[in-house]
Amino acid sequence: MPNHLVVVGSGVTGVEFVHMFTSFGCDVTLLVSRQQVLPAKDPEVAAALEADFLRRSVRLYKGARAQSIERDGDQVLVHCDDGRIATGSHVILAVGSVPNSESLGLDTVGIETDGGYIPIDHYCRTSVPHIYAAGDVSGKLPLSSVGQMQGRKIAEHAMGVVDDRSHRLMDYNKAASAVFTEPEIADVGLAEADAFAEGRKIRVTKVPFTASPKAAINDDPRGFIKIVSDPATGVVLGGSIVGRHAAELISIVALAVTASLTVHDIQESLFVHPTLAEALADAAE
Numbered sequence: 001m002p003n004h005l006v007v008v009g010s011g012v013t014g015v016e017f018v019h020m021f022t023s024f025g026c027d028v029t030l031l032v033s034r035q036q037v038l039p040a041k042d043p044e045v046a047a048a049l050e051a052d053f054l055r056r057s058v059r060l061y062k063g064a065r066a067q068s069i070e071r072d073g074d075q076v077l078v079h080c081d082d083g084r085i086a087t088g089s090h091v092i093l094a095v096g097s098v099p100n101s102e103s104l105g106l107d108t109v110g111i112e113t114d115g116g117y118i119p120i121d122h123y124c125r126t127s128v129p130h131i132y133a134a135g136d137v138s139g140k141l142p143l144s145s146v147g148q149m150q151g152r153k154i155a156e157h158a159m160g161v162v163d164d165r166s167h168r169l170m171d172y173n174k175a176a177s178a179v180f181t182e183p184e185i186a187d188v189g190l191a192e193a194d195a196f197a198e199g200r201k202i203r204v205t206k207v208p209f210t211a212s213p214k215a216a217i218n219d220d221p222r223g224f225i226k227i228v229s230d231p232a233t234g235v236v237l238g239g240s241i242v243g244r245h246a247a248e249l250i251s252i253v254a255l256a257v258t259a260s261l262t263v264h265d266i267q268e269s270l271f272v273h274p275t276l277a278e279a280l281a282d283a284a285e
């Protein structure tokens with residue numbers, strides 16, 4: 001068990017390691033190259049996680065990009081570009097992944113690559129149409145669920161069922177994802193910040209779990225549900241959830257996004273009482 005772990009990188013993998021090792025009782029320092037953890041996530045979601053990290057006495061070095069790592073006896077020193085030095089007994093680098101396709105001999109069969117990734121079309125076909133690629137190496141969303149769905153789509157295409165009405169093309173914008181920290185974090189579809197950046201009109205409704213009877217029964221009222229919808233049609237465009245079972249609850253929002261359900265459809269659904277899912281109906285109001 002590390003005495004003091006320095007985690008470099010505050011994306012999903014980095015923050016999950018922070019959560020895991022603080023739960024084991026380790027001291028942790030987290031280097032955050034920008035000004036918020038989970039830089040791609042909704043700022044309110046990231047703030048909820050940062051609050052938990054501070055409660056766990058995690059040392060947050062914001063705006064600190066690791067430049068070099070040096071061993072000094074039992075210590076490891078991580079030098080940051082702003083001059084700060086994070087010291088610990090161990091370091092985890094959680095700064096992303098790279099494809100491992102070089103040795104596959106892809107060029108010998110004429111498959112084009114881009115930085116090691118294998119570009120694919122809507123049917124997951126590579127530049128050689130009878131050869132498909134699925135998973136992280138396709139350069140799409142690096143999620144198990146996405147890789148599995150690509151595999152299913154490939155099987156359908158290879159068996160010639162693409163004209164079947166049940167066959168749909170992959171829509172990577174509708175993939176739900178989760179961060180397994182405490183509180184748990186999950187989101188799907190259009191994020192509020194992205195909509196604002198695009199100048200797109202949206203309606204955002206938010207309900208804290210403090211308003212949920214089931215959260216009170218669980219004695220865990222942390223977090224909230226946020227639903228992003230189209231103000232004209234009510235169609236659900238996305239959502240973020242912070243709190244207990246967020247990764248389970250987001251599936252309801254993911255279904256709404258995929259099936260173009262409206263906030264009224266969620267509101268009118270008679271969910272079981274008392275459940276955390278009831279807060280979804282409240283958030284949809």
Ligand SMILES: Cc1cc2nc3c(=O)[nH]c(=O)nc-3n(C[C@H](O)[C@H](O)[C@H](O)COP(=O)(O)OP(=O)(O)OC[C@H]3O[C@@H](n4cnc5c(N)ncnc54)[C@H](O)[C@@H]3O)c2cc1C
Nearest residue numbers: 013100103104134135136137141142143144145146147180
């Ligand atoms: C710490 C961590 C946590 C994650 N948590 C989640 C999560 O909670 N939910 C989620 O959806 N996703 C999660 N992911 C992402 C998920 O693991 C990947 O998206 C998923 O594993 C990709 O599947 P894949 O088949 O493309 O690649 P991999 O799962 O990496 O499988 C590739 C396989 O190919 C083998 N291989 C490589 N090169 C060769 C070769 N030349 N010949 C033969 N075999 C080869 C490898 O050994 C490996 O077994 C996580 C990733 C990480 C790193």
